[in-house]
Amino acid sequence: MPIVTAFLAISNQWQMIAMPSGHIYWQGLDYARARAGLKQAAIVVSPAQWAWLRVMESAARSVLNGYRG
Incomplete structure (x- = not known):
């Protein structure tokens, strides 16, 4: 559960690209902003x-980009 809590705390820190087709491509989390968000939320995350x-x-990126595999 601590990982879910941490992920939810930084779930708005995505890097996105607007594609010419009008779709959004979700690249992944902006790690600098994610670490700042974790620090601001007083969440300490170990390397593991x-x-x-x-x-x-990775799982969220697949879903956000429409991959169902």
């Missing part, structure tokens, strides 16, 4: 927890 946050980021 950061790795799990990146797993959640």
Whole structure:
């Protein structure tokens, strides 16, 4: 649950690209802003927890970009 809480605290820190087609491509979290957001929320993340946050980021990116695999 701590990883979910951490992810939700930084879930608005995405880097996005507007494509010519009008779609948005979700690149991933902006790590500098994500770390600042975690610090602001007083959430300490270990290297192992950061790795799990990146797993959640990858899964969320796939869903946001419409990949269903």
